[in-house]
Amino acid sequence: MKIGLCTGGGDCPGLNSVIRAIVRYAVGSLGHEVIGIEDSFNGLLSDPRRIRPLTPHDVSGILNRGGTILGTSNTGSPFKRRKPEDPDPEEKIQKVVSSFRDLGLDCLIVIGGDGTQGIAYQFSKLGLPIIGIPKTIDNDLTQADVTVGFETAIEVASDAILRLQSTAESHERIMVLELMGRHAGHIALHSGMASGAHIILVPEIPFTYESIIRKIQERQSHDKHYSVIVVAEGAMEKGAEPTYRPSSSGKLQLGGIGTVVADRLYQMTGMETRITVLGHIQRGGQPCPRDRILGSLYGVKAVELAISGQFGHVVVMRDHKMKAVPYEAVANTFRPIAADDMYLKAAEAIGVCLGR
Numbered sequence: 325m326k327i328g329l330c331t332g333g334g335d336c337p338g339l340n341s342v343i344r345a346i347v348r349y350a351v352g353s354l355g356h357e358v359i360g361i362e363d364s365f366n367g368l369l370s371d372p373r374r375i376r377p378l379t380p381h382d383v384s385g386i387l388n389r390g391g392t393i394l395g396t397s398n399t400g401s402p403f404k405r406r407k408p409e410d411p412d413p414e415e416k417i418q419k420v421v422s423s424f425r426d427l428g429l430d431c432l433i434v435i436g437g438d439g440t441q442g443i444a445y446q447f448s449k450l451g452l453p454i455i456g457i458p459k460t461i462d463n464d465l466t467q468a469d470v471t472v473g474f475e476t477a478i479e480v481a482s483d484a485i486l487r488l489q490s491t492a493e494s495h496e497r498i499m500v501l502e503l504m505g506r507h508a509g510h511i512a513l514h515s516g517m518a519s520g521a522h523i524i525l526v527p528e529i530p531f532t533y534e535s536i537i538r539k540i541q542e543r544q545s546h547d548k549h550y551s552v553i554v555v556a557e558g559a560m561e562k563g564a565e566p567t568y569r570p571s572s573s574g575k576l577q578l579g580g581i582g583t584v585v586a587d588r589l590y591q592m593t594g595m596e597t598r599i600t601v602l603g604h605i606q607r608g609g610q611p612c613p614r615d616r617i618l619g620s621l622y623g624v625k626a627v628e629l630a631i632s633g634q635f636g637h638v639v640v641m642r643d644h645k646m647k648a649v650p651y652e653a654v655a656n657t658f659r660p661i662a663a664d665d666m667y668l669k670a671a672e673a674i675g676v677c678l679g680r
């Protein structure tokens with residue numbers, strides 16, 4: 325078989341482990357061909373130099389490397405016209421389809437988040453044989469218990485929270501840490517639990533300042549004159565909208581809620597308050613061991629689907645098993661923290677304030 329491979333959307337730790345597993349299994353063990361396509365579907369749109377065969381030699385030494393050796397893009401869907409001077413989307417769609425055919429590909433494995441999988445699903449409906457592999461630090465993909473990148477983001481964020489704990493205690497301050505996750509609070513909830521955050525604010529539970537201050541005062545009554553607050557970038561006060569910041573791409577970009585919370589708490593309590601925004605540090609650098617293992621599992625399962633001709637499916641890990649689910653069950657969906665989520669319930673049971 326000749327298998328095309330690309331990575332799309334925001335990068336995350338573990339993408340190279342997936343690429344390595346696909347190439348080692350498909351090419352090294354089974355003797356098929358894998359063709360790497362750069363920068364998501366953009367690689368099929370223009371320059372043929374952005375397309376190259378991948379051998380086990382090419383993927384040697386990348387298991388623990390951050391980013392993606394194939395590059396990625398989270399702008400420029402072939403189905404959308406961003407600026408009036410851009411070519412007609414129909415031209416770009418036809419170009420992707422004809423490049424796919426000209427390369428003689430039997431299928432395309434797309435490693436990407438919800439945006440990229442949405443694009444892949446549209447091509448799949450146009451008849452391209454596509455297999456999806458989900459990745460995102462946000463872990464907000466329906467059907468999958470865990471996506472590549474999430475565990476590393478938790479490790480990075482957990483480490484940051486622990487570091488804030490000690491300096492918060494020394495100075496008797498309120499420390500606010502803003503984390504990524506878009507409209508889901510999985511990263512904030514998991515890392516907050518892992519490192520003993522006193523207050524965790526997630527988009528799924530709009531918060532009140534009264535509840536946060538109650539928790540700070542409760543801690544003070546136990547002679548704890550500092551508090552660490554983890555706030556997911558998509559979190560919001562009850563009755564308010566999420567906080568966005570200006571973005572050069574023109575896309576709505578979440579961010580700024582940490583500063584809003586810190587400023588307001590300072591006004592309301594008079595306590596010294598500091599804000600840290602962890603940002604893309606959560607996405608960069610070496611993947612943790614779990615993401616390296618998970619990347620290998622996802623890659624191997626995708627090759628199995630390719631060999632058995634099970635196109636139009638996305639690989640997911642669910643209930644500790646690798647499964648294939650149809651694209652329509654995954655594309656354009658989103659998995660927030662459920663009201664009965666066991667992590668959420670456990671956090672509250674052990675006294676973490678969730679802002680309600």
Ligand code: F6P
Binds near residue numbers: 460462504557578
């Ligand atoms: O979806 C992954 C993610 O890191 C989100 O958590 C965050 O909101 C967004 O991507 C940031 O995107 P960009 O890299 O375009 O700033």
